Amino acid sequence: MPELILGISAYYHDSAAAVVADGVPLAAAQEERFSRRRHDPRFPAGAVDYCLRAAGAKLGDIAAVAFYEDSALKFRRALATWLATAPRGFPAFHDAFPQWLAWKRNATGEVRRNLRARAGDGGALPPVVSGRHHASHAASAFYPSPYESAAVLCVDGVGEWATTSMWHGRGTRLSALGELRFPHSLGLLYSAFTYFCGFKVDSGEYKLMGLAPYGKPRYAQLIRERLIDIKPDGSFRLDLRHFSYVYGRVMTGRGFEELFDGPRREPEGPLTEREFDLAASVQQVTEEVMLRLARTVCERTGERRLCLAGGVALNCVANGRIVAEGLCDEVWVQPAAGDAGGALGAALAESHRRGAPRAHVGRRTDAMSGALLGPAYAAEEIAGFLDRHGVPYTRLSGDRLARRVAAEIAAGRIVGWFQGRMEFGPRALGARSILADPRDPGMQSTLNLRIKFRESFRPFAPAVLSEDAARWFDLRQESPYMLLTAQVAAEQCRDGDGDGDGDGADAGAGDDLTGLGLLRVRRSTIPAVTHVDRSSRVQTVGPHDNPPFRRLLTAFRDLTGCPLLVNTSFNVRGEPIVNTPQEAYTCFMRTGIDLLVLGDFLLEKQDQPPWRDKEDDWRDAIPMD
Template sequence: MKILGISAFYHDSAAALVIDGSIVAAAQEERFTRKKHDLGYPKNSIEYCLNFAELKASDIDYVVFYDKPLAKFDRLLKTYFAFAPKGFTSFREAIPVWLKDKIFHKRQIIKEFSLMDGDINWSQKLIFSEHHLSHAASAFYPSPFQRAAVLTMDGVGEWTTTSLAIGNGRDLKVLREIHFPHSIGLLYSAFTYYIGFKVNSGEYKVMGLAPYGEPRYVDLIKTHLIDIKEDGSFRLNMAYFDYCTGLRMTNDRFHDLFGAPPRFADVPLTQRDMDLAASVQVVTEEIVLKLARNIAKETGERNLCLAGGVALNCVANGKLLRENIFDNIWMQPAAGDAGGALGAALAGYHLFSGKSRSVEAEGDAMKGSYLGPDYSQKEIEKRLTDAGAKFETLDDRAFIEFCACALDEGKAIGWHQGRMEFGPRALGARSIIGDARSPTMQKILNLKVKYRESFRPFAPSVLREDVSSWFDLDSDSPYMLLVADVKAEKRIVMSDSEKMLFGIDKLNIKRSSIPAVTHVDYSARVQTVHKNTNPRYYSLIARFKELTGCPVIVNTSFNVRGEPIVNTPEDAFRCFMGTGIEILAIGNCILKKETQDQSLVKSYENNFELD
């Protein structure tokens, strides 16, 4: 049975293909259109999935959409009526969009598939899942567990913002929900907006900024904004928020509470902004931990699966792991709305079609999340030649040796290998990599390559067998969704004067023997690299370890700020030529910046709208 899942029309549109229960292909639309968080119909993603599996549209048994648009419209109308007459301006802007486009998603999807094959009655093949059920399915079905509790947390789906489900074999049942407007995701997004970052894009910046601050506002948040119960359930005080009826997340009462209006994006960050970030992060962690403790107590389950945008908060995930509330935790790497496409397809197979489920004997069913397009060596060489690139082609051994030596020399490498990752993290297929031992690598990559804020940290990729020697972690973390501290023996003790520093002044202190991946609180967002899922990336780090004694390298996504992660060889070459990346390693081709046609060097910094 062949089932295609799609998510679209809100943010992070995607498509995923499941054949006989196996995840075959998945990709986000932004990687093809080059539009960050593209919300449009995922035409390119669908075509990729079908082409990869060598299928025609007529071969698809079911198409499953990841939520129910009419239920979302019901929430919109009831919310506006509940707050009327407040919010009329927002209502006036939103309703025409819904009446023109969003309420007719079914008709649009059928039309698009009819263009692919007009002889099929697509209305009989189209199924609508529910938003949080799709999230739960994306978390449970690919997990390594026969049974587990499933916690989903995000901004909002149709009505649900947080849900608890139990998965057992092919069965998945939602037991309890928290409904809009009470949302841990929207609380975090409100602070994202207030600190001056984009909602649905900048939340990870808040998480990265938090260690620079002190959680001075926790009591204020808990006194005025949110009531958190011992079981983790919560209610927001809507008197401080404007997202139900307005065109912004927070209102004047919120701004008065914290003593200032929202920060404009071009205004420098202050210590207060950092303290706000630290505070909402602490509150979020408290909710997640209380929810988890109650779930474990109530259900007796020993395994936990996570999905929804809040599951991308790897700091909270790391604390959850260290609390040992559950024996095992597994997070869906595409935890946001893009992953809803995968969950919809899996729900279509196991729940709607009643097909059995088998658990992988080793690891999970995500195949390392390497589910996107790849390119043959012949195709890479042709595309690079057509783009005007100059390159040399090496055999496998010489290729790994060259790249490992270049890392040791402190060079930044664009690494484009194999199938593209599905989800927001670069995992060694579309990555920019560097030497984690370099005290200047973090600043160089942020300012000269990524063109982004200096405070943002980089992640370490470490061989799985070496992770516990370098970090306070001894478990798999293949999807970069766990934060752990650098081992004490790898740290550099700060002087008394260094300890007195505040905010961004902390940035330039060398904190460990791997300073490029050590955040200001000695933490790191760890990716464990496994030979069975990414043998080439593993071989590179293993050779780097032989040369240097260090099994850790810097890994950040292959893009600039505001750009989707690169997909094609052409995307990679453009980014290489427009940034400070010194080496491009794509397939078995090596490109050196100094040998390229200098007329192809173009400013890349302002090509994309800042995130």
């Protein structure tokens, strides 16, 4: 029997569990998908149960449980911070210290207590070991990558002390080369601007990234002069006088207000030119730091392949710049680059420490199974659910299903697509997706306002057949996890007035517009997935990836000549991505989705019985993200 290691990340945000067998990821999932609480930080009970089920194991069969960080070291960092900020830091101390004292400094003990409760009195409990936060990130980036050796860069908010780290991965060994330490953190710098622009920290960073192309980086120089000292090798320090996160309950204070023209934007308040420009500015600085860091780690290791993880590695615009600048030959980004991926990294690190090989490397594929590591539901389970609730459906399979759904999308309908195993990580990759026609100029607005109930500025991403990607995007490599942006290819760009002559020569039309006015310009033949700077966050779907999704893309290409679809996560704003058929059906009925595909079962909205929610307005029950 293979040696099973269970990995757990928890108690900060995005808790998750993963199980690996002899170094091969078998299953992984975030707890939020089970608890239905977004970014759930609690012990991942639902995810642990799922991982054990998927591995066909009981807790007693697990060789070791690996926790993703060292809570005692994290407590020492908190203590050093309180000493360094006294007497100013009382509010932060008051909020945090009782928790640290009660249980948080011994997180592995808390994990053990929770596991014991699951194992029952007589159940054997495996040993619980803890790694380091950045070592878990580095392991999640390198071990499942397709490379025998690579440079590894991890950039996030903070773990114990490290906020940025560089590594050299060779075979089953990872050697630490250097780190930057708290409070100097690129992730926290980005989060400070996220907070200042009125979005939620540890949640709204991707909104800030989406907002950046609407603005001009007029604050970038000010950020470089007053907030961050960047050295040529990408190492940096922040000027903490302008931030409040070290001693307070919030990210920024008066220093930011003085530098950036007034108080922070109130959450859900109107977006102004200032927020667009702040987003553009911090994004530019972030990209600059990431490029320097990438260059340094590649030079230090002599490697031409780079692996990325940590929350900042979800910044697909910065990742895209690293690829576009040709700093290395290939970049591989862990699809669950944030803290959830720490569960997988901790498990992999422990498994390889015990001697497991990296068997996938010889096959030149990664070990992530397309990030489809979550629960799947058999046809009988789906049919059982539909029949129990008297839901009318049509059953189609294979090419017939693909052709029918492609025709519906081409006719302008929006499809909820639920197939196979759920994705691990924040991106929907064709297993729990909402799909639509990217050629429709009104689709971005329809999806944002009628389906997702979210801000109108938010862009959408395409999934494209990998063999056709080069004709549609300037992308130098595969992007299977939707973690790289690329420019839409010039031949697909068109003039801004929408008259459709489409020669691309005057693609700068509309440049006199600013802010959200930019949304009115049709920039390409695929306007629903072309951001205002003509960039796109691309997912490439290769011949061996996700067969049902690939069949659908192929059918859509055969029908329309367009080998791509809008692919957005199957959820509404503030809600975790759907996990079960029941959740998919509820989302389908609550929103303007026209068609739901659950495995082989096709459901049309007009055939469904009337839907009544328990709450008068169910959206009130979902907290804003």
